[in-house]
Amino acid sequence: MTIEAATGESRITALCALSQQVRELMDATALTDVPEDELEAITADVAALTARLRAVARETPQPFEFAPDGTLRHLGNAVTGAANPHALPLVVTSDGESVRAELSFRPLHEGPPGSVHGGISAMILDHVLGQAVVVAGFAGMTASLSVNYRKPVPYGVPLVATGAFTRKEGRKTWVEGRIALTDGTVLVEATGLFVTPAAWLGE
Numbered sequence: 001m002t003i004e005a006a007t008g009e010s011r012i013t014a015l016c017a018l019s020q021q022v023r024e025l026m027d028a029t030a031l032t033d034v035p036e037d038e039l040e041a042i043t044a045d046v047a048a049l050t051a052r053l054r055a056v057a058r059e060t061p062q063p064f065e066f067a068p069d070g071t072l073r074h075l076g077n078a079v080t081g082a083a084n085p086h087a088l089p090l091v092v093t094s095d096g097e098s099v100r101a102e103l104s105f106r107p108l109h110e111g112p113p114g115s116v117h118g119g120i121s122a123m124i125l126d127h128v129l130g131q132a133v134v135v136a137g138f139a140g141m142t143a144s145l146s147v148n149y150r151k152p153v154p155y156g157v158p159l160v161a162t163g164a165f166t167r168k169e170g171r172k173t174w175v176e177g178r179i180a181l182t183d184g185t186v187l188v189e190a191t192g193l194f195v196t197p198a199a200w201l202g203e
């Protein structure tokens with residue numbers, strides 16, 4: 001993995017603004033009811049914009065890098081990356097022991113009618129648990145993730161995702177976490193095993 005020094009902050013700000021606008025385009029697309037001829041016209045407009053963006057392109061998303069304030073960031077990450085339209089983007093904070101993120105899903109994330117796709121919840125928990133591993137002082141890849149879906153996850157509602165370290169054995173780190181309503185009602189809970197690849201330790 002390459003960690004690059006940040007360059008071009010104003011360009012990054014512009015890239016993040018574009019990503020946010022694309023999120024809004026995705027939301028609008030999922031909910032639009034405009035007539036068919038308007039759909040066809042918009043499709044042509046979007047295709048033209050896509051071609052303009054592809055005129056100069058990277059092979060991989062924005063990398064891990066140090067922001068000007070010295071913090072590590074990953075603007076291309078599918079869950080947290082502000083420069084990745086796929087990301088919510090999730091903002092994960094830590095008190096030094098556990099991690100926490102406030103989030104709200106959108107209609108775009110629907111699985112069963114009226115609630116969030118279980119794979120989307122699992123993706124969020126995978127990331128939150130991964131950051132809990134980092135806060136515990138380790139780093140690893142998800143080896144296994146066990147998810148219990150207690151209640152349907154609504155979209156358009158403020159939620160809280162949390163994660164915490166439970167135990168460590170050699171290169172294996174176990175963590176647990178949940179997604180809950182702001183009143184504490186647990187909707188989804190997960191346990192994860194993260195393994196630090198031997199190569200990361202130079203073994």
Ligand SMILES: CCCCCCCC/C=C\CCCCCCCC(=O)SCCNC(=O)CCNC(=O)[C@H](O)C(C)(C)COP(=O)(O)OP(=O)(O)OC[C@H]1O[C@@H](n2cnc3c(N)ncnc32)[C@H](O)[C@@H]1OP(=O)(O)O
Binds near residue numbers: 001129131144171172
């Ligand atoms: C330079 C470092 C810089 C770090 C910077 C960090 C910044 C962080 C910032 C922000 C946090 C981001 C947070 C991200 C969160 C999202 C994470 C993901 O989505 S990860 C993508 C999905 N996961 C994969 O793609 C893994 C694919 N699998 C693998 O690569 C390997 O299988 C891996 C690494 C999991 C294990 O490979 P092996 O070769 O190290 O494994 P072996 O040596 O055989 O096993 C080691 C021990 O682990 C157990 N183990 C391995 N896999 C297991 C499994 N699936 N289930 C149970 N145990 C397993 C084994 O039984 C063994 O245990 P025994 O030492 O003998 O007790």
